[in-house]
Amino acid sequence: MLSRLVDLLRQAFHLLPRGVGGAPIVPEKSVAGRTLLLLVTIMAFLSAATLGGVVLVQKSAIAWSADVGRELTIQIRPVEGEVMESNLRTAVSLAEATPGVANARALSVEESQDLLRPWLGQGLDLSAIAIPRLVVVQLADPVDADIPALQRNLGAIKGASLDTHAAWRQQLNTMAGTVVLSGLLVLGLIGVATVLAIIFATRGAMASNREIVDVLHFIGASNRFIAGAFQGRFLSIGLQGGLLGAVLAVLFFVVIGMAAGSVLPSEANAQVGVLFGHFLIGWEGIVVILAVVPVMAVLTAVTSRVTVRRYLSEAS
Amino acid sequence: MIEFSDVGLRYGNGPEILKDVSFSIEPGSFHFLTGPSGAGKTSLLRLLLLSLRPSRGRVTMFDQDVSHLDQDSLLQLRRHIGIVFQEFRLLDHLTTFENVALPLRVLGQAESEYRPNVIELLEWVGLGERMHALPSLLSGGEKQRAAIARAVIARPKVLLADEPTGNVDPELSDRLVHLFAELNRTLGTTIILATHELPLLERFAYPRMALNKGELTIHA
Numbered sequence: 041m042l043s044r045l046v047d048l049l050r051q052a053f054h055l056l057p058r059g060v061g062g063a064p065i066v067p068e069k070s071v072a073g074r075t076l077l078l079l080v081t082i083m084a085f086l087s088a089a090t091l092g093g094v095v096l097v098q099k100s101a102i103a104w105s106a107d108v109g110r111e112l113t114i115q116i117r118p119v120e121g122e123v124m125e126s127n128l129r130t131a132v133s134l135a136e137a138t139p140g141v142a143n144a145r146a147l148s149v150e151e152s153q154d155l156l157r158p159w160l161g162q163g164l165d166l167s168a169i170a171i172p173r174l175v176v177v178q179l180a181d182p183v184d185a186d187i188p189a190l191q192r193n194l195g196a197i198k199g200a201s202l203d204t205h206a207a208w209r210q211q212l213n214t215m216a217g218t219v220v221l222s223g224l225l226v227l228g229l230i231g232v233a234t235v236l237a238i239i240f241a242t243r244g245a246m247a248s249n250r251e252i253v254d255v256l257h258f259i260g261a262s263n264r265f266i267a268g269a270f271q272g273r274f275l276s277i278g279l280q281g282g283l284l285g286a287v288l289a290v291l292f293f294v295v296i297g298m299a300a301g302s303v304l305p306s307e308a309n310a311q312v313g314v315l316f317g318h319f320l321i322g323w324e325g326i327v328v329i330l331a332v333v334p335v336m337a338v339l340t341a342v343t344s345r346v347t348v349r350r351y352l353s354e355a356s
Numbered sequence: 357m358i359e360f361s362d363v364g365l366r367y368g369n370g371p372e373i374l375k376d377v378s379f380s381i382e383p384g385s386f387h388f389l390t391g392p393s394g395a396g397k398t399s400l401l402r403l404l405l406l407s408l409r410p411s412r413g414r415v416t417m418f419d420q421d422v423s424h425l426d427q428d429s430l431l432q433l434r435r436h437i438g439i440v441f442q443e444f445r446l447l448d449h450l451t452t453f454e455n456v457a458l459p460l461r462v463l464g465q466a467e468s469e470y471r472p473n474v475i476e477l478l479e480w481v482g483l484g485e486r487m488h489a490l491p492s493l494l495s496g497g498e499k500q501r502a503a504i505a506r507a508v509i510a511r512p513k514v515l516l517a518d519e520p521t522g523n524v525d526p527e528l529s530d531r532l533v534h535l536f537a538e539l540n541r542t543l544g545t546t547i548i549l550a551t552h553e554l555p556l557l558e559r560f561a562y563p564r565m566a567l568n569k570g571e572l573t574i575h576a
Contacts, residue, residue, distance in 0.1 A: 065458070067449040255445050258405065259506070260435035261462040262428075 065269040066249060076241040077277050083234040084285020084336045087227055088329040092293050094223035095325040101216030108205045112177040117199035118170035127197050128173055134193045135177045140185025144177045235343050242274065242347040253355065263352040271345045278340025282333035289329050293321050357383045357546060358404065358514065363413035365399055373399045375570040381548065386540045388557055389550040391567035397550045400567065401518050404548065405439055406430050438507030442519035444499040446491040452502045453478065453487040459510040474509060481505045481535065497528040501535065508539055515539065517549040521556060529553065533560055
């Protein structure tokens with residue numbers, strides 16, 4: 041299938057303008073050319089996968105942060121002499137009376153026990169234990185909500201405290217920022233490695249095409265003409281490699297998404313889904329990945345042009 | 357057209373390959389360059405092709421002292437010189453037509469512009485029916501005729517040939533030298549043909565520049 045894709049790409053690139061003359065002066069099929077194509081494909085795949093990963097993390101972090109930011113939790117600890125149900129009703133009333141709150145709902149005992157089950161295990165009878173109860177408050181508008189007023193009013197209920205999840209959000213944002221920064225750093229390193237690898241591959245290609253360079257020199261070709269002939273070839277390799285790498289990266293995310301859905305147990309899948317949004321990079325992710333194609337083509341063309349010019353000046 | 361005065365050439369700190377070489381070549385002339393292997397024929401041809409600069413002495417080509425020219429000017433001068441090699445040096449992935457057309461592509465001509473001229477020249481050298489063949493499918497003689505056609509397609513003023521008959525049989529050697537002679541006569545191209553084949557020199561009465569251990573003597 042991959043070889044068919046390469047053939048299709050090759051046929052498509054044959055349609056690119058070849059400049060004055062027709063047949064390419066630098067042969068299209070050579071060991072050095074195939075090596076460079078493989079190299080650019082791998083580098084493009086790594087860049088695209090890194091970019092896709094960064095997009096995935098950032099998208100999930102933004103979505104998660106927005107979700108968490110729209111929600112507050114009132115926790116009411118059991119206090120001797122206090123009636124829990126009454127305190128819950130008061131807390132719900134206070135919350136609903138606060139400006140910017142859309143609704144408030146007290147979690148039932150069963151729901152509270154369900155929340156504890158992952159930590160305490162299945163089959164444990166929690167009915168004899170007085171556990172803290174939660175009121176989930178949904179905000180209509182996180183910016184306009186008068187959270188300090190709610191915090192003050194809750195002071196009237198013994199054992200009540202308000203969790204705005206600010207610490208979680210801050211940690212999440214820090215983690216997402218670190219991942220994004222690390223991704224960009226990795227991308228920069230891949231870029232440097234790509235440039236170095238292209239330089240070596242170009243010098244290899246020039247050495248294996250030394251006869252062509254010599255003949256072109258003997259028939260009066262300028263270094264500019266020779267560099268142009270090689271640049272056209274390298275631009276084509278960069279485009280093919282970039283496109284192949286990007287397509288493979290998109291396929292990678294599709295396969296990972298499908299594998300996560302089918303291999304992981306449903307609970308783990310749900311947790312992974314909460315964290316990474318089921319590995320769906322979305323259209324913006326695909327656009328970012330496809331942006332690797334022109335970047336890789338230009339990087340290959342410019343690097344190889346500079347290398348070819350330097351090689352030719354050294355040779356002459 | 358070409359003038360060498362007391363030219364010496366050495367590679368790095370090695371011994372002098374060419375010593376006090378002096379000669380002049382008139383436009384439209386035909387010269388053999390002879391001498392045993394290692395006499396310095398190829399080095400002298402490389403000086404004539406402007407791919408080397410002399411270590412000492414003065415080289416004047418087309419009324420310009422080449423020792424003071426920059427790369428661009430040398431390139432412009434080189435476009436007046438064609439070269440034919442013993443080992444043909446055709447590009448294996450290009451057809452005969454594309455190989456012969458290469459110097460015109462280098463000059464920036466479009467295919468529609470040069471196509472009739474290339475076809476006409478290929479027919480003139482007897483390769484009209486082989487124009488779409490790759491070099492690997494050509495015989496030695498056909499390859500050399502294609503190489504000669506490539507060397508003259510851009511109408512150079514000077515044609516250099518480095519042992520062009522070295523890889524072909526004696527009968528074909530004669531035919532190739534006749535082809536050079538025809539080019540010299542009909543187009544007025546100045547020709548310097550390097551060879552160490554004595555029978556060839558005896559059959560064609562052109563002036564000889566004989567190199568021996570880097571020293572040049574002229575035999576009219």
